[in-house]
Amino acid sequence: MTARRLETGGRIDRSKALGFSWDGKPLQGYQGDTLASALLANGETVLGRSFKYHRPRGVMSAGVEESGAIVTVGTADRREPNVKATTQELYGGLEAYGQNAWPNVRCDVGAVSGLFGRFFAAGFYYKTFMGLPPFEWGRGTGLWMQYEKIIRKAAGMGEASRERDPDHYDHVHAFCDVLVVGSGIAGLFAAIQAAEAGRDVLLVEQDFALGGDLLNGGDTEEQRIQLIAAAEKAGVRMMTRTTAFGLYDHGVAGLLERVSEKPSSNQPRQRFWTVRAEATILATGALERHIAFGNNDCPGVMTATAARSYLNRYGVLLGKRIMVATNNDSAYLVAKELAVAGAEVQILDVRVQHDIATDIPVQFGLGALEAVGSTAVTAVKHGQGKQDCDLLLVSGGWSPVVNLASHRGVKPIWNAELACFLPTDSSEAIYTAGSAAGVFSQAECAESGIAAADRVLGKPAKTGYVGGWQNPIQPVYEMPAPNKKSKSFVDFQHDVTADDVRLAHQEGFVSVEHLKRYTTLGMATDQGKMGNIIGLALMAEALGKDIPEVGTTRFRPPYTPVAIGALAGRNTGLHFKPLRRSPLHDWNLRHGAEMVDAGLWHRAWYFPKDGESLEDSYIREATTVRETVGLCDVSSLGKIAIQGPDSSEFLNRVYSNAFAKLAVGKARYGVMLRDDGIVMDDGTTWRLSENDFLMTTTTAQAARVMVWLEELLQTRWPNLRVHVTSVTDLWAGVAVAGPKSRETIAACLEETKVISDENLPFMGVRTNSMIMKNGVACFIARISFSGERAYELYCPAGQAEGMMDLLWESAQKQGGCLYGLEALGTLRIEKGHVTGAELDGRVTIDDAGLGKMASQKKPFIGSALRQRPELIREDRPKLVGIFPKDRTQRFKGGAILCRAEEVSGFGIGWITAVTYSPALGHWIGLGFIEGGHEVWQDKDVIASDPTRTGDVVVEVVSPHMFDPKGERMYG
């Protein structure tokens, strides 16, 4: 190639020079250039290396189908691998690098692999690398794993950054009546037609300029500007640099907008749009095909239309002596324009002589058989010999871009006359126009655009514009090279050759899906835009069938690759699954809380004093609760208001224990089961008045229980007059536990008598006259999770800190403390209360030792299926307490309980939760063991934890390890 930038012409702005670099070398281009056009203008020809053979590759196209000029842009944390230079808009300061090569793409040591290319046929890796060569001796995966390391290093294309992407991305949601994809003639006419009829039209164009093929023409600028102006006037919303990458159900399209190519501090790098369109018009154009012939990947071989684009759009004339090899009319215009620009041009037309007006020398009945050259084309061999050239342009026909329609399951059908797949009608409001529909004349593209819009508008519309060539195309997919050693590429990026396709056929991989997977044809970053049809055609030929009989692969989104960062948008970092904060979150932090993840919440874990460790801290906190008093934020518990005349009946059905007769002003602990009879959740429910209950759930199951109650009421029991409302976020909750809890609260109240034992006995609830000294009105329930005298106080979330301040001041006077989730765990483990660690979705109410609660008198959710034979076996693992036999030892949650004589297999149980018990003075745990603790009394059991602490001899005891009679709680 002897490319040079012309003095005039093109759609670049020569007054705006842009400096950029290629492999560190400073170069210059202009506003309006792509990286490819700028590199070509600077005489750079070898821009990439192929995947397998590391062959030199140059620019092969001027668009998204590019398979050769694939580079890395940017450095360090902004390094983006696998960028198609042909679509990368040039900006000042752009740094681009060659990739998949060492030391560089121009001189790549990896090219040595090309010498062994004959052994690297399609699928060769399935046949070897298993064992010791030459006959694959051995067993196992050891040798393969060694080979794999080398293969992985050789494979891959660009190198990704290892650092966090510093740029940000946005999401946008949009609606429109008509989404038009593509701004060529058909797209613009369709958009104008629909907009003039009053429709809200969104037109998106992947390029940074509007006009589609109008941008490639030498004399089309006026028409382009007029059309854009007309579209603007009609009110079409037009977006450039925006790719419609996928079509989804119900008229939804995914768009990627490249907002600022150049890193910018105040703009997102890209935006991911979700557009809901009533109708979609696809004017996505067509891509020019290559032909498989010898050495057809040599830099300097490219599609004919690419050369036209570089000439007319970018003002770069790519060669002096240009050969154009074609099988259709379209290349004649290219040849003419190149000749006018000053090149010496000749055409090889494989068709027999036909009538076409041209001043260019044409040799009919000839095609390119082999390109000569290694890093640049120097000549072309054809049936009549060899001719020198510095640019070889190929036109193998045109493939309409049917990808987006294919996302919707529209099956393209083969049109033998035009030698291409055409989209069929969709059952949805999706219409295709222009060359995407196989319309190849400019005038008819306009008409087909209007017709597509008319179909959207419900107006009568003419169809059948298909075609438009003066002389028919002669389908040619491969011109076998005389030199058998010369490779004919079908898929350039993945180095899939015509011989590979034939080998796949020879080995029985004849369906298009097998062909694709066996040879990797069409799996590269262009997703087969260049090579798929050729591959299909070669397979059809091998099979002696027509192309449609081989089938088409279904295109998958995205149309062009989309940055993962853009898809994630802003929902990254701390915005990923946003944190749920309790109303006391900040208060806890101010008071020294260390936090721990609990689902989407952060809960106070422990409140270390003076450099205490977690263990020091929770032991102190739990001890303080048992001795005086402690305060714990329990706001994350689920809270559901259950209201209406049938509320008690509803609860009676939902809970396994009886709720019908719960007295007003009383709370009751309840266990609810799933339909299948397994425990779903537990918690207390308070009867606030006759028809008004407040249910509490565990933090983890709150959302699930809420959905469940709504489902039951709306789908199964519509006759129950009950309304449920999630009030979790409305109320802040604080547990006040310990022997001094009443005093602590009393000191905060306007009227202390209300929490006397007479007024508020165990399981009592008060909702009135509970006014704190700072005026905060609260609910109070005397319930205990710790086994101590304890209360839970709820107040409106907005007043949480006021309530907590007062309680804390009072608690401190009692020598109390704040306690977190870890101490909460200690207290409940000592008492044998279950939580999510025990209720793992496989445990029955009997397993959890709560079977006696389940009513025998009434049916409830789960009552039928909990009686299934395996669920009522006596030897099922049941809740127990665990002590280390040697009380100085410790063990961990997750240990498996085994018989002392058989520390293997599934064991006889497991440990769910472990803590140091300050009350008992040693480590304790809760767990499940077959048959329950009575069976294992006085027997040694091993708590086996091979992944962490090894084996510990333990004793199995009642789960109620501390104060089993509950004297402290009632006291």
Added chain:
Amino acid sequence: MTRFSAWSVFWNGLTAQRGWGRQWRDPEPKAHYDVVIVGGGIHGLATAYYLAKNHGVQNIAVLEKGWIGGGNAGRNTTIVRSNYARPGNREFYEHSLRMWENLSHELNYNVMFSQRSHIALLHSPAAMDRAARNYNTMRLTGTPDAEIWGLEQLRKTVPHLNYDTHARFPILGAAVQKRAGTARHDAVAWGYARAADQLGVDILQQCEVTGVVRKGAKLASLQTSRGEISANKVGFAVAGNSTRLWQMAELGKLPIETHKLQAFVSEPLKPLLDQVVVFGIGGAHFYISQSDKGGMVFGGDLDWYKSYAQRGNLPIVQDTAEAAMSILPCLGRVKLLRHWSGVMDMSMDGAPFICKTPLDNLYLNAGWNYGGFKASPASGWYFADLIAHDRPAKVIENHDLKRFERGVNLDERGAGPDPKLHG
């Protein structure tokens, strides 16, 4: 047929690849077979192979409505592991993993099983304990490679994860299975097909079952797009479409719902991640590995609604990308190349069925949820054994359709009888 080896690759390189023949034949269907397996995915092909190899069955056909390996065999994220803890699942998946370890040699086909480690990230002390329960069970039941790692070891081994202690979900450690990894999914299907074919199995592609002819309590024959085929015994192995065949045989309902799961691959990159990394917290679910070709292969949750359509929806693409960025923030500029989806049998407890059916000579292999790929060798092994002996081996005795009546629990997640929750 040419045995695959470095030598044959070398020799064929010198001789213009002329020595390679079809990897499996393209026979005409016979009117009768001893055993017909419906479904030319990996499970069906493996079943045919083990029927021929282990049980000496001579006359076997595999019926595939499209092209072999075209369903979930070619749509999954290729992860192979055995970190299951329920009795029944545990032994089954461990057996499968052991089969994987020698599968390339067994089939003389490089299935590229890469034992690169499966690393499930853990984010809270409670999650560490939950994982430890499962991984301790693995150790005690003969899986030596189950480990719980602290942060230091994890950081050393997998350097590019988000170790920010102020991350939304800071990483505390990981549950690791070192013998787990990935395999080349298509190769497994082709390898079984080639090996089964060599043992005389007829692989009938483009052969869709269109009707089931019953004779009393027996299945008499199958009507297919390539003619009627009768068989002494018939096995169904048609993930995603199990119910459709079941209803063709007029057998009523199954404890299965068909859902779709998406998978994603990025553009090829030079090695970035050497293990399989799994992340699940706060409702997010994400798994990622890098293929030998260099693409980042990843996936997330189901699309959340029942569907037979092999195409995914956009919100899950977004969810998955969010999770990707959360765990590997360097992926921001890495580009998604392709996303697709497969339809899967989601069962009521997340566990599969390999069992007898109400018809005397019909056997069912279904309900693989997310886990079918890794299971395929053992699935074929035990399904073949069941068909040959007409009784289940001990390992799979609870993999029957009646287990819900008995109350047997194979539910690894404890999610309950809601198919979509067993991802």
Added chain:
Amino acid sequence: MIRIDCPFCGVRDHSEFSYGGDGSIEYPALDGSMQDWHDAVFMRENICGVQTETWQHSSGCRMWLLIERDTMTHEIHSVKPAHAGIAKVLEAEK
């Protein structure tokens, strides 16, 4: 993206909703037999084609809906409140 015409909120993305399950299941009375409960809880028709299913507008009005949807094409044929009484009232208002 499936778009669901919620009778209370209008057309919204399916990501605002959560899928429930087969809407044609009739759950037995609470004191129904174990076998009936087994069949309702575990067995599915799993229709390929138009099925009646439940969804909840969980990020909207929280109403449970009965939707006729094609499980192959995702086309929606009808949407109504799952609560029969509410459905009736809405129908009467039309």
